[in-house]
Amino acid sequence: MLIEEIMKLDVVTLFPSNTVKDALEIMLENKIRHLPIITEDQAVVGIITDRDLKEIVPSTMSDSIDKNVYDIKLSEVMTKNPITAHPMDFVEESAVVFYTNQIGSLPIVSNNKLVGIITETDLLYKYIELTGAHQPGSQIEVRVPNIPGILFEVSKVFYEHKTNVLSVLVYPDKENSANKILVIRIKTMNPLQVIDGLKTAGFEVLWPNVPGIS
Amino acid sequence: MAECTGNFVMKKNAVFIYSKEQLGYSFSDSHPFNQKRIVLTLDLLKKSGAITDSDIIAPRTATDDELFLAHDAKFIDVVKKAGKGEIKEAACEMYGIGTEDTPIFPNMHEASAMLVGGTLTAVDEVMSGRARHALNLGGGLHHGFKGRASGFCVYNDSSVAIKYIQQKYGARVLYIDTDAHHGDGVQWSFYDDPDVCTVSIHETGRYLFPGTGSITERGNGKGYGTSFNFPIDAFTEDESFLEVYRTAIKEITEHFKPDVILTQNGADAHFFDPLTHLYGTINIFHEIPRLAREMANKYCEGRWIAVGGGGYDIWRVVPRAWAHLWIEMNGLDAPTGPLPTDWVKRWQSESPVSLIETWEDPVPLYKPIPRKEEITEKNAQMLEQALQIIREKRESC
Numbered sequence: 001m002l003i004e005e006i007m008k009l010d011v012v013t014l015f016p017s018n019t020v021k022d023a024l025e026i027m028l029e030n031k032i033r034h035l036p037i038i039t040e041d042q043a044v045v046g047i048i049t050d051r052d053l054k055e056i057v058p059s060t061m062s063d064s065i066d067k068n069v070y071d072i073k074l075s076e077v078m079t080k081n082p083i084t085a086h087p088m089d090f091v092e093e094s095a096v097v098f099y100t101n102q103i104g105s106l107p108i109v110s111n112n113k114l115v116g117i118i119t120e121t122d123l124l125y126k127y128i129e130l131t132g133a134h135q136p137g138s139q140i141e142v143r144v145p146n147i148p149g150i151l152f153e154v155s156k157v158f159y160e161h162k163t164n165v166l167s168v169l170v171y172p173d174k175e176n177s178a179n180k181i182l183v184i185r186i187k188t189m190n191p192l193q194v195i196d197g198l199k200t201a202g203f204e205v206l207w208p209n210v211p212g213i214s
Numbered sequence: 215m216a217e218c219t220g221n222f223v224m225k226k227n228a229v230f231i232y233s234k235e236q237l238g239y240s241f242s243d244s245h246p247f248n249q250k251r252i253v254l255t256l257d258l259l260k261k262s263g264a265i266t267d268s269d270i271i272a273p274r275t276a277t278d279d280e281l282f283l284a285h286d287a288k289f290i291d292v293v294k295k296a297g298k299g300e301i302k303e304a305a306c307e308m309y310g311i312g313t314e315d316t317p318i319f320p321n322m323h324e325a326s327a328m329l330v331g332g333t334l335t336a337v338d339e340v341m342s343g344r345a346r347h348a349l350n351l352g353g354g355l356h357h358g359f360k361g362r363a364s365g366f367c368v369y370n371d372s373s374v375a376i377k378y379i380q381q382k383y384g385a386r387v388l389y390i391d392t393d394a395h396h397g398d399g400v401q402w403s404f405y406d407d408p409d410v411c412t413v414s415i416h417e418t419g420r421y422l423f424p425g426t427g428s429i430t431e432r433g434n435g436k437g438y439g440t441s442f443n444f445p446i447d448a449f450t451e452d453e454s455f456l457e458v459y460r461t462a463i464k465e466i467t468e469h470f471k472p473d474v475i476l477t478q479n480g481a482d483a484h485f486f487d488p489l490t491h492l493y494g495t496i497n498i499f500h501e502i503p504r505l506a507r508e509m510a511n512k513y514c515e516g517r518w519i520a521v522g523g524g525g526y527d528i529w530r531v532v533p534r535a536w537a538h539l540w541i542e543m544n545g546l547d548a549p550t551g552p553l554p555t556d557w558v559k560r561w562q563s564e565s566p567v568s569l570i571e572t573w574e575d576p577v578p579l580y581k582p583i584p585r586k587e588e589i590t591e592k593n594a595q596m597l598e599q600a601l602q603i604i605r606e607k608r609e610s611c
């Protein structure tokens with residue numbers, strides 16, 4: 001999946017010449033936490049987050065803060081030349097970028113112009129969608145040997161039962177590295193025949209596996 | 215007017231909606247949704263002396279206009295054509311029919327409209343004051359969506375009935391769903407509506423269909439705070455189930471102050487049910503209607519409509535569970551001891567499993583659950599969080 005499919009298009013931005021006060025106000029107003037800083041021709045030159053601002057303006061309750069902090073230009077406090085991504089980058093890749101760089105948002109740039117933004121929240125939502133957990137279905141967990149072609153063998157069972165697979169996740173088996181665990185969501189209320197089919201095909205079904213009921 | 219029939223004192227304040235035509239809702243002989251359970255239930259009630267022919271009212275069929283209250287015209291049209299073989303299976307799939315769960319069967323529309331009509335018949339009996347309570351075991355198809363069938367359900371009789379109650383009688387409806395699956399179809403129908411409160415207690419959607427029904431689904435906009443979900447853990451047993459049920463229903467009914475209560479009485483939270491993983495016993499099916507009736511009498515002048523729902527162990531569980539519902543509806547004492555022997559004799563030969571021959575479940579029904587305490591504690595914490603919204607309001611008053 002490409003970033004352009006999930007990025008937000010209407011990005012709230014400010015210029016380097018704007019002040020800390022402007023940034024505080026616009027974030028509050030739009031309920032956002034990340035603010036790309038751009039030039040007149042839409043080039044991203046910096047980014048500022050709510051956390052950056054909190055460091056500059058420690059507490060609005062305190063009398064001792066220097067009121068002049070509100071007038072500081074963003075060019076002085078923004079993170080310059082932030083990490084950006086392209087609309088045609090993969091969502092999966094960008095997740096790695098978020099993780100390894102510990103950032104909360106990614107301005108999306110094309111032809112040197114800001115065209116969108118994705119945040120951790122967008123990404124998390126997309127991942128929830130990828131697990132299929134947001135649409136009616138039943139979940140099955142199967143332990144399979146860690147060998148090529150095994151997914152094909154498992155999916156044959158779903159094919160035979162005309163079962164629509166919503167999502168497949170593959171986890172390592174904590175107990176034995178020769179195995180993998182497949183977590184499959186299927187669009188059915190009655191997974192019993194499919195489970196029988198999996199067992200007949202020789203797979204170990206971990207869930208549903210109810211003690212007392214075989 | 216009390217008359218004695220066998221062990222039961224009859225007080226005719228409830229009606230039972232049924233006709234053989236309700237059995238036309240049938241996907242196939244091997245499909246888990248099997249309306250034979252209604253026949254088994256009715257026969258058990260008759261042989262127990264808990265029902266007479268004069269308690270039974272035939273259901274009517276819902277009109278297209280009534281179905282439009284909760285369903286799209288296009289969807290209804292597709293169901294009509296599918297049931298007459300006038301449309302290809304592949305063309306129906308986006309409407310949720312022709313799938314393994316909800317296959318096409320002859321006269322699908324007529325059969326589905328009759329189940330809806332049965333619930334509307336029940337509504338009219340109660341709302342017009344002819345009966346205090348009414349039961350339509352053929353209804354309770356809570357997974358049906360506006361434009362799509364799902365999870366064995368074509369039309370959603372409860373959604374249609376609630377809209378019908380609102381339109382014709384202008385009443386506030388409390389919908390209580392104790393099926394082991396989340397009552398998603400009804401919930402989404404009234405998610406924005408502040409005058410309909412939906413409550414669902416179900417096995418968590420982590421593994422089980424439909425996957426929804428988390429405590430954070432509380433309604434939307436003006437309807438915020440009128441959807442309640444109590445997802446209980448797999449392997450939950452009676453005590454914890456009933457603690458969640460009793461606490462939730464008492465507090466929500468007092469808070470919402472409904473004019474009428476509609477309960478969905480799926481019987482698939484039992485240990486024997488093949489499609490779910492809850493560890494209920496027959497006791498919960500005795501306790502559930504007891505509190506529903508108490509709440510209806512206390513807050514709604516007795517107005518209580520009950521419908522069926524899931525229930526896939528049709529031999530050992532559903533007849534006894536649903537018989538309890540009718541018996542409780544009539545204020546009769548809970549039956550104990552052996553089931554009528556002529557009932558057991560009549561059905562044992564057809565049943566693929568050994569029937570349970572007593573009103574009670576055998577003890578022990580299953581091996582002890584290793585994580586009982588943790589499950590109970592987790593459910594209690596969930597209950598607390600789900601009810602916080604009304605408890606906060608009460609404290610601030």
Ligand SMILES: [Zn+2]
Pocket residue numbers: 393394395480482523524525
């Ligand atoms: Zn169910």
